[in-house]
Amino acid sequence: MASKESYTPREIMTIMAAREINDGDIVFSGTGISMLAATAAKNINAPNSVIFFETGAMDSLLEELPFAVADPRIMYWAAANARLTDAFATMQNRITGDRVIAILGAAQIDIYGNLNTTCIGDYDSPKVRFSGSGGGCDVASFVPRCIAFMQHEKRKFVRKLDYLTSPGQLCGQNSREDAGLRPGGVSVVVTNLGIMRFDQESGEMYLDKFYPGITPQKILENMEFEINIKKAVPADPPTKKELQILRDVCDPQRLILD
Amino acid sequence: MASKESYTPREIMTIMAAREINDGDIVFSGTGISMLAATAAKNINAPNSVIFFETGAMDSLLEELPFAVADPRIMYWAAANARLTDAFATMQNRITGDRVIAILGAAQIDIYGNLNTTCIGDYDSPKVRFSGSGGGCDVASFVPRCIAFMQHEKRKFVRKLDYLTSPGQLCGQNSREDAGLRPGGVSVVVTNLGIMRFDQESGEMYLDKFYPGITPQKILENMEFEINIKKAVPADPPTKKELQILRDVCDPQRLILD
Amino acid sequence: MKKTSDKVMPLTAAIEKYVHPGAHISIGGFTLNRNPMAAIYEIIRKKIDNLHLYVHSNGTGLDELIGANAVSKLEIAYGGNGKAAPTCIRFAQAVLKKEILIEDYSNYMMSLRFMAGAMGVPFLPTLSGFGSQILTTWGFSRKMRKNDPRLANEKLAVLDNPFGDFGGAGKVVVVPAINPDITIIHVQKADAMGTCSIKGLTFADIEQAKASRHVIVTCEELVQKEDLRHNPDLNQIPFIHISCVCHVPFGGYPTAVYGYYDYDSSYLRMFANAAKDDKKFKAYQDEYIFGVKDHGQFLEKVGQDRLSAIKADPKTGYAVNMKRS
């Protein structure tokens, strides 16, 4: 049994995401918490994982945490500095693409793991405008496994996206394949309350794990749509070792953890 | 009047080709005599012309004559060493492509300036096999002006090519445009006897100039097909200055001239 | 006599000559890195407007141009500026207020569109975007597309794979080429002929430059031709693609230029704060853009202290342990 450590929601999210990364994975990372999850995986459970960025840097040293994927900090000590087109080709190409796991965020997610990072409201007359796809749509199209980081809130887990930016399982069943996509898209959702995955057959989200102190019911209350909670089990809490490495090795200055 | 200099067929061919190059042209060059023509132009009449190779080197110094377009001599002191794909894109792209003049050679040419560098005889059972297209087909597809260097022989100026490797005016009239090509292809043929160009309307080859000591009739005798010789005028022979630069500056060791 | 190969001119003359109202323009860099900021501020000072702007992921330059009402149409994948503004503020506002017409693509699609332009083909294929609204929801009307020959008649298209399911794809998305009237990039080193050497990531600058009818290069260092010829492997853009070269040290400021200086996060934060409020934003513009006659004066206003604070460490290429927020 794991000892009873105290930790913040951000810490448990980071560690849960890190556990999704296997040794040897090529990790497509953004900045902030996704960067931290990638670093945590490398230091805890996946020493041979490789971090790369859509801007074209592969396996950068990252002595300081970058604040953007175009931060000069990612250009130092990389294996190669390539072009934007090369970075996306690495994921579109099945030989390398199938080894990639991506970490994404979004303003909205639906039951099929489709993501919206474009706008709230009608596209022609939006109420809120976000940054847009960036590489999100490309990554969700190409990569077999994507981790979505989300805050678990009703307005974010919605019945219908205001705009479908990045394809998940589309409308379930074979719709992803029928649309012309290879298998992939968001395969796991890591929130401040628990971990959701997607049913192989139906393509629908289900609750896989709930965090200590959180009930499946509480998770349902924080979503606009209903998901299957029958398979849900308690998550193994972060271990002492995981927390220690995360805090002391990955973000000693608490640039992201705070 | 030019003074009566003596010169070899190779020297007059080189100088005639060099005269086709305008200042500021981007010159797509192979090796051997085409390289020498490009260098002669740069030293005589087109000081701001730029030599480049399909292998991706732009404006190399060429302190020694390269023996192949992949010769390490072209990699030194270039403005940029790019990729094969970049070199061809430079020609396919209209912004830069329209400024390119190319120098090509071939085993056979027909009345429309189509070239064969693939085989003699049937493709499936050839009598002679040549190197193949290389970049020839690409260049002839993309570039508005191409100089073809040919030995003036009946077996080379043929009624029907054994294989159409690089498109000229195809079968004349609008056939090049109809096929999907932009204007371009071989626009001038420089041989050891004279200079041929192509009629704007019909796309057919005609005799533009014949060298000192050569008659239009002699040129016709060395071709399988008939061309219009009515517009033909004597070529201005190489000047003393042209020959001097060619011999003393461009190829003092007579690596190609001999 | 000036040699024909010498393309050096003052930035203000270059903008005057090549950037006209209504021009289709693309700018290099990515979010807070290597944006051609000096050129962008000069465009704003000259009050050039009605620009049709193409970017993939942009931030600092994008939001300044939009904030100055210089842009009427925008094709884009991402408008964000790192930690200072995860979504660009004037950009978002302009979309909400319908002050700009926007067409959304993905980052790979925009990069491929520049690449198609550079290659001289009408389109390039990708397997990205099937099932997404990027394919189905258009920002530009058919009428608008029809009226400008620089625009394709469709936002994008889906084609059957002529080789069956060879390559594991029964169909592909094809995105139309971009050939801007003018592209502006900021690089570390250029010579008077225009050959460019970019240090660190090139983003899509190479493709943007090669796709463009005219290209303005601003550079940190205007070097001798010889300095760039020692290693042609480090020169990504040969001079034949370049229209003019402007020597503008700190021409990327306040964005980062690898090996020279870091982004100025205090400037980016100040901009983001001002951008949230129209009055404050006007005051910001009046002080930092219209209140100076050129980039030199702008840098004087910023002050040597801040420029020193972001100076890049020669080993890592960024400002080690710089205070960031």
Add this chain to the structure above:
Amino acid sequence: MKKTSDKVMPLTAAIEKYVHPGAHISIGGFTLNRNPMAAIYEIIRKKIDNLHLYVHSNGTGLDELIGANAVSKLEIAYGGNGKAAPTCIRFAQAVLKKEILIEDYSNYMMSLRFMAGAMGVPFLPTLSGFGSQILTTWGFSRKMRKNDPRLANEKLAVLDNPFGDFGGAGKVVVVPAINPDITIIHVQKADAMGTCSIKGLTFADIEQAKASRHVIVTCEELVQKEDLRHNPDLNQIPFIHISCVCHVPFGGYPTAVYGYYDYDSSYLRMFANAAKDDKKFKAYQDEYIFGVKDHGQFLEKVGQDRLSAIKADPKTGYAVNMKRS
């Protein structure tokens, strides 16, 4: 314990592991430059045959492989070896004798096909080749194409431009991707993880490597990871694409390796002379390929004098004033 990131192995083991009879293979380099010759000689010594070979312009490596009857099918743009053999001799002979099946493309088409493979798209478009027999005359039969899932069902195809005549083209030629089973390249520097740094022109090596299921890298220098990390701008292929790394000094000999050595024109001429006559050619192979156990012995046979004569000048990267013929 060997780290999983260490991919170093002897060349003979690498060929054993990755190059099988019938494999679809591509080799890097261009005519007489940076061909992976040590690997090619090892393939010949191992008598691996029935290879399906993809090259754009190749010369030295191509003609050795064909001369050894290692190749049964060939997709190619150009078979020539500079001044020594404007058309490769064994290649031409094999075509005449119908010992190999050949499919002709242009150089740009072959490069685009590798690029499509690297990008993960089934095809790429070009405006090259309309009206030429490259479009209409096929070397491979439909039946042969149908029987090998690695081959597209068509040599190439013509598509209407879905954007009308946008981009000045009503239609395009599309060429199918190549994803070889194995690609072999020879580079100047690699580290144990497989990151490669190529000096001088890269030809299509980068695309060939990224398109391939497996990649063998042979290198002049096996360097420490740190040596390649100082300037990531000079590393064209990151380690994720590489299967194994073999340290083989002079691994490109008798072709040139920029910055290390020039081509050996006397060797290329000797090869060309031998290639013209079956008996002479067998004697050549017996002496230089089968008569040695590995590349080290081959180089001993060639002799230090010739290797010294082609040593590259550090400034220009080639052997200045070398006797060439």
